Amino acid sequence: MRPYFAIVADSFREALHSRVLWLLLALITIFLLLLTPLSYSQPLTKKFSRRDVIDSRAFTKRLVAAGRADKTSPQYAIYSQLSESLQEKITAIAKAANPDRESVRSARKSIINEFNALVKKNDLFADIPEDSLKLNSESKQLLAIATKDRTADQNQRLNRVIIERSFRRDLEPSPSKSVLLTYFGMPLGSALPLSGDNFEDAVKTVLMVFMDLIAAPVGVLVAILVTASIIPNLFDAGSVNLLFSKPIMRPFLFLAKFFGGCWFVLINAAYLIGGLWLILGWRLHVWHPRLLYVIPILTFLFAVYYTVSSLAGVVWRNTIMAVVATIMFWAICFGVGLAHDAMDALLIQPNRIVKITPAGESMLSVTESGSVAAWNKDSNKWTSCFGGRTNEGAPAFALRNRLTGPVYDEANDRIVAVDQKWGRSKLLAGSGEEEFEREELGSAPDGTLALDVAPNGDLLLVDRESIARIEPVDKKQTADLNMFGFKYTLGPKRGAYKTISPKNFDASRATAVSIHPEDGSVLTYGGGELSRYVRNSEGNYELAAARNVYDSADAADDADDQTKAADAVMAVGGSQIVLADENGVIRLISLDTLETDATFTPFPKLEPRFALATDGGNFFGVLFHNRKLWLYDVGESKDISSRLAGQGKITAAEFSGDTSLIYSDRMERVVECSLPDGKQVASREASLPLLNKVFFYVIKPIYQVFPKPGKLKETAQYFLVEQESLQASESDSLSAARVKLNPWPPVRHSALFMFVMLAGACLYIQYQEF
Amino acid sequence: MISSSSDSPVIIVDGLEKQYRKGFFGKGVRALNGVSFDVRPGEIFALLGPNGAGKTTLIKILLGIIRRTGGNASLLGFPAGDRRGRMRVGYLPEHLRIPRHQTARTALEFYGQLSGMTKGAVRKKADGLLELVGLAGRDRESVKQFSKGMLQRLGLAQALLHDPELIILDEPTDGLDPVGRSQIRGILERLRDEGRGVFLNSHLLQEVELVCDRVAILQKGTLRFVGTMDELTPDTAGEVELKLIGSTDAIQRVLPDWKATEQRSDANQPVEVTLPAKDQAEVDALIDRLRQESISVVSMKWQGRTLEDAFLKLVGDSTGDPGRMVN
Known part of the structure; x- marks a missing residue:
């Protein structure tokens, strides 16, 4: 092997001889030196910012209400110390039916400014009895310090915590400490309300952008320019004859030269990424060992392009041709990838079925973009209904289904849904008799979390503030408005809902809400806290049980612990609840005691998308973002997921009755299978539209066989963010569409491509006469 | 001294043919047409011929750089191109190009390692060889500062680095001054005296005449003469x-x-x-x-009794007179 190591070393020596390399190393050094003074401090979180306000309008209302509260309450203390002008301003906004956005925004700004002034007061809550203050563990600790011993920062932090806990529904809980970036010890902007974990996540995100936009494209391009001459120079007449006369094998000579070029890039990548890793660890205390995985990934990315450069160098023996061929290869890859990704984003993903609703004799499907369609048995097609696309004006690739529901109201043979548009949520219904034609029943509360039909036939709606029963629509309460020749139906407002929740109902932090299909109890989950509300004899709901699923008594009260408690999806049936959190942990929880009966982790750290349960609770399911459905048979106490066909492609699933599962595993297709055997009993599949056929039968096969070096960024992202998927829309809900990160297929594809290119070059060099 | 186990030829060429293809369907060019000769250990053998006669083609076939289309060729008892044969051959190509990032020493280390030597072994021999070829004290200089003659000297040094049994030199005195040529002649004579075979390809007939034991003359791929200098330039008749x-x-x-x-x-x-x-x-x-x-x-x-006269007589003038065939 000695001769080949000598060739690798010579390639490296040749690259070292290049001035471009030294320029590159100098630039990397300057970049790293510029980063070195970057550091951060962690002051206590004191100041409020606009991001802390959850809902400005609701906040103003509650602030005004605080003015009428008990004078010994912290809310009153806060309100009373606001300036008169601000009090007047927020009162006006609270009273206005439709306050303009600008005035709400201006009020929020003023509130934030005055709150920031309030936190500096030492005697802000001096007159408030301690038991009126909703203290958490952090504020208790701060209060335990004698007033004279408390620093100004600690005082301000205490005030901040009391204020945010006094308005828990309206203000985001803040981490105890913020992050203030500094450069040469000087602050860079204001402190960021990030906990240690969040700061690390933010750094990883910045790294991801840096890799994607700078390190990968610029680094690889420069590396290609520097190394492009290595192979063509090998074939210089006076050089190649001498080399070929030596007792070495030609293909190995070529491969040694090739790997010599890669070795050179590996050193550069190691210098850049290793330096970055050390600086981030040393200065920002973000020791992120997975960052080092980027070194081989960057080198591999370069190697993929370098195979093209090398093959071109072998065939044409010309550096310029090698560079041109590489750029053309990149352009073709980019073109094919763009055509595939654009069609996938515009045509395919938005039209994948994400919800299936059996509606009497009909079967309804909802797509990723919110289009509702009913299965037409006669034409074997999905026919658009319920207004078709509900996201008018929004591009299809937004992948945002704003519908809550639809749910089937059997008693009235209709489907009901809430369309949560920005600023104006609407309650919609569609009668089965009228082929589910969409009808607006009126406005719906913002922040609707769940909509379902109770066993007694009541239509229940749960939002962040209440559980409400939707009253039958009184047509007399509606009025039509003619404007510019168009007729608008002014639906009933809040009057159409009857609040039946207890006074202390608070679902402001709920991320999952379920309504039991048999007893109508309402389950809310948020911040680790699971609550069950049951109906009393008067038809109102009351809290029956509450428990922290993470078994920490104080967790729900502690802001920091809340940030640790994972988001989850939930479903309920029979005597159990299925709760799957964002860490991929599934819990089967007793409905009565709210104690965890069993836990499962079929896909560690993978986020779930939907949870489902049969009414009787004999089967539970959790659909994950990897499109695999975890299916559990309670009777057999067994995971029966493997009995289902199409795992890995499932986008929607719903139980139908107690022994049937309906799911979609393909575009335009919904299959029904019997349980527990998973045997397919029916299929509803429409033929694909022409453009979809073009995608599946032309574009996708080309894309599949074509190398995808650009997709290696997904591999890097996978290692950087340690997740298998990324959010595809602005929603951070678990049920929102995700871009699945496939770290290994790009590696496999690229490795295969490299093998083919290198084998081609080796054969050429072996049999070509020079 | 090379201790050869036998006096078997270091090069055997028997009915060697080479046809270059021109394009995909092209008829091609016949570069070698049934060439036969051998080179023995301890002799300096020169291959002569006008431009395009097929001399470099023949060397490339011997070294396995290109493939023959007919006949046979062997190097040190192995088929032409065999790695075992190439292991024991030193080669100085025509128009040698040594990459510009090398110094004389790193170039020797690189080519020595390609010939299977360790870095240490190269270092031991490098100084002596550089002195032999007249590059003593220039070992740390980048080759991009070298003249053509200095490159040739360095090329000769790398050809001799691994003590080859056969040295193939393609235009070794190209670019050298008279003193340099004289030095090269001395080296070739020394190699012959050590029992190594030297295969020389040169245009400089006077150089050849001064050192070669046997010559072969090629014209348009056909062997016109092979024999000793005395046979080519007899002292009878004229x-x-x-x-x-x-x-x-x-x-x-x-x-x-x-x-x-x-x-x-x-x-x-x-x-x-x-x-x-x-x-x-x-x-x-x-x-x-x-x-x-x-x-x-x-x-x-x-x-008509100098090599040049004999050569010109054999290959004829530019009108294409085939001259006299010698077998």
């Missing part, structure tokens, strides 16, 4: 050119066939005469008769 001073009558008495072509005003004006002669004895007798007639012999030169 023409002798004389420069004489004497009266026209006296000259005509000795050489009756000679006719004065112009009026000679002065008997001291030299006269050039070319005569056929069988051998030196016949020439000696003629000179005796000229002296008896008081004719001075200013100079005498045998025609």
